[in-house]
Amino acid sequence: MKNSKFSLLLVLTLVLSLFLSACSGSSDKKNNNSGSKTAKAPEQVLNVLESAEIPTMDSVMAQDVMSFTMLNAVNDGLYRLDQNNNVIPAVADGMPVPNADKTVYTIKLKKDTKWSNGDPVTAHDFVFAWQRAIDPKTASPYGPYYMEDKIKNATEIANGKMKPSELGIKAVDDYTLEVTLVKPLPYFESYITFQLFYPEDQKYVESQGKDYAKDAAHVLYNGPFTMTKWDGPQGTEWTLAKNDNYWDAKDVSLKTINFNVSKDPQASANAFEAGQADITPKLAQKAIISQYQGSKSLVQYMEPTVWWLKMNEKNPALKNSDIRHAIALSIDKQALVDNVLANGSKVADYIVAKDFTSLNGKDFREDSNKFLQTDKKKAQEYWKKGLAELGKKDLSISYVGQDTDTAKLTDAFIKDQLEKNLPGIKINIESVPFSVRLDREDKQQYDLLMGGWGPDYQDPMTFMDLWASDSQQQHMSYVNPKVDALIKQAGNELAAKPDERWKALQDAEKIILEDDAAIAPLYQRSVNLLIAPKVKGFVHHPVGADYSLQWIKITNDK
């Protein structure tokens, strides 16, 4: 007996040593090449991990954060967001000049910016790109969405009733643009920092035809960096190099940025530990984040993405405002962010994200109240009242959530909360892939749906116009004429009166949540990533590109 146990141990040891010897054969200290710890000036090379490939480098066809972020690094639009997310001129020479009613803007361009093939960047490049983005033949995923009802004639062109050349953008001369809007846009400046509005060299794009943007050699660059290696959309490694011809090249320190795709969060953290990476992708798993609590490398900040439960009013029970209040009030959001998510996310008792927009230095959230704060007692009162009104004793409710690990945990927690606090409710969770969730939402085949919203431009309106009855993204059959009126006001007559406009939007938010409980806001997401302490000057943005790397310096810090 004893003998066989001993031999088992022996075998185990043998196996282990077999593996280890198999490994030790090749290259001992070959990795760990980054992060030399000498006192001399550090090499300005950055190694970044990303969780996705770049689907496209054609600014007009981009529809995802990864593409936006890379376009922001290698191209330059009229304006860009600076280290404090203020709008600063890029290719434009100075801020846009509006006419009296703020519907026509004139923008002067710098005269000495160049494409990487030597062509000058002119006003015509912007006109070409914008027209291409709205042309239905291009089928740009973001073009119509972004321009309709904002840029003059965009809607008509997208619907095939006008020609792309009739879009409200015109090159007055080689270095002067004139943009005509449908109505004043209070957020016009930040709006046109979006990557969709970047210039494209017509001659080049047309000469490349189908090959345009197929890899690093088939794109033109005019930004802080150029792309020196990229095999195309399926490539998992790519390299950027400093663009010495960039108009602001003196403020760019990095010489080279190496990107690699790593989709497994723990593996990314391992690569970071071993010095193979200086910046990891966003890490959402609490198991990983907890390993780095208190570490200098862990960078945590609030993202302007708010998650909420949508309540479909096609279901008669959810048409009842008391039932909706009961659901919204009964979920312990603090426990959700502290124990379930545990990644720094914050309780949201609101619609418009915090740390997202400010007016005269004041955050939109600062003087707004909190609404629908967790209150189980009140929830139960609403619940009894609501059931009585419906003449029911119990309710069976479908709940559509996503099929990721984090989503499943969150959904199970919410089910538990609702069933514990609201006697007689039965929640049936369906965990589905993202594209299916969108489909169910679009067809309004759900009762409760866990959804989130990230902003498209830096203005509270991007969160608020969802709730107007004519919104194409609401999918809840929620109608409140008061809300409609306020949102319409904010979009039209108050456009030039910022203070009153914000007041109107804040009033609308209050009605949607406090009076109607149309949705149940849950939390605002927090971003966690690891950045090596030697990397200084990482800047993240609330809209468009995720971050900018052009102000990064590598120091000797450890």
Add this chain to the structure above:
Amino acid sequence: MLKYILQRTIYMIITLFIVVSLTFFLMKLIPGTPFSNAGKLSHDQLQIMIDKYGLNQPIPVQYFHYVVNMAKGDMGISFQFNNTPVSKLIALRIGPSAVLGFQAMVVGSLLGIILGVLSALRQNTWVDYGSTLIAVAGKSIPSFIFAGLMQYYIAVKLGWLPVMFWRGPEYTVLPTIALAMFPISIAARFMRTEMIEVLGSDYITLAKAKGASFYEISVKHALRNALIPVITVMGPLAVSLMTGSLVIERIFGIPGLGEQFVKAIVVNDYPVIMGTNILFAFLFVVIILVVDILYGVIDPRIRISGGKS
């Protein structure tokens, strides 16, 4: 023999056609669109995209187009990767998957066969128990745990090998071992059972009686016969290894097919799903044919040309 191969090739084409059709119709049952920003678009805006990509046509029409294009060798273009041809996507991704799968297969079969033979020859000794233990562990420990542990201890803590990526031979060591665990255990288990059975058969006793050496008996007579069932299992296993493992590719940051295939399914990238699936099916039927031919090489008793027809 030639006639047999020809016959099998016709069956293969029919099989592939059925696979193409089934995949196509199953795929159309998945709700949702392949457009990642569909949640933000209005109905009109979405319709522009749907029209542009021909997704508004009746399904039979789409099916017809697909089969015709397929026959011409055109697998279509990817949605998620801005209109990159599927053939290009697959061509670029299959290399790492195939190299990794091949290495894992070679390491796995060799180690597995050795372990299996050893434990059969030394039945009910510690050698036997040890190799059974490895086989059970290899089959029951999920590869992500094994890969994760190796990555952490061997690459991060000891620094002997790179943590991830695909840049040279040393980058393939850890993923190969992680991926080889499964074939090791399968080969070892089958090999042991078969060897024990063969060693107990009459002709081995005869060989022993005739005074054949231990080496001659175990390698020349027993091993050869015991290999047949092992090859039957290992053939298809080789295909699944060489077409990419989602888990191993994710953990070691390898640009392979497995990860791309799963992502395509999640985001409804129809052409990529179809293209990859057809490739898998094709490799599968080819390997099965190869295995059948190998039978004859190893065991003259089941040589095909003689028996049937």
